[in-house]
Amino acid sequence: MATKILNPDRAVVIALGSNLAGGHGSSEALLEEALARFPAVGLKILKRSGWWRSAAWPDPNDPEYRNGVALVEANAGPQEVLQALLDLEAEMGRDRARRNAPRTLDLDLIAYGRDVLNTPGLILPHPRAHERLFVMGPLAEIAPEWAHPVLRRTAADLAAGAQVGADARPVVP
Template structure:
């Protein structure tokens, strides 16, 4: 079993519904168990800014599938929930990113773990630190993600407090 952390965001349509359905799909998948879900945070878009604000969560999963298979599962969930890839960093019904996969360092054409920009993104780090406050960068032993400058970003707003996986899965958009 491997612990992995994923970031999920949505800014099209019923954002909360898309987040809940993404977590539900992962949680019901054989070989993937969602152990923790952060509270829901609202943030302005990064990169391409001419779009609606995002809702974001981070989840901790325990899985028996490899990183590439987990990526395929995430992409399948995105497709089922209507994700269209037209503009880089553009609007999307749902976006699932693997942040960490155990302590693995993966550099493949279609997957880089740890996620290469996570340390710069408060919308990733703040929810991550909520569910794993002492998590350290696997490639820099002893360096906590809580020490990253991005954590100080005041543009990440608590949208809804979440009290566990079951509470999150009962939320309605």
């Protein structure tokens, strides 16, 4: 059962994804390792979703994705959090040589409280997250009442209408 976000003005939402396990045996294990490293980069996990699966895009022949979402408390501003996420991706083997290529780890800063930013390196809330079931589904799982800072629609509502990654489903253990 989802719990209320105590202070939605400060809820930091991070999406996690992987479709290459690297040396971790599975994408789920790699994502668990990424979450385990969050405290070391100043991110305290308040709540996290289960893992979801979806077909790779743009090439469905690539390995399928595992995705999830974490609500965290950050001890730094949004630019610093984004840099910490990029650094963690690199530490865990992310190769950014080709756009939309399979990847070990993809960490996206979806929202930083109710902040709305549009800078060259960071747009908040994430400009496409609301369209993606593999983001909104896991977010609705843990915080269905979370409201998009611009659209003012809940995660549950956005998940119900998401068209990108419409095949996304929770991983059944």
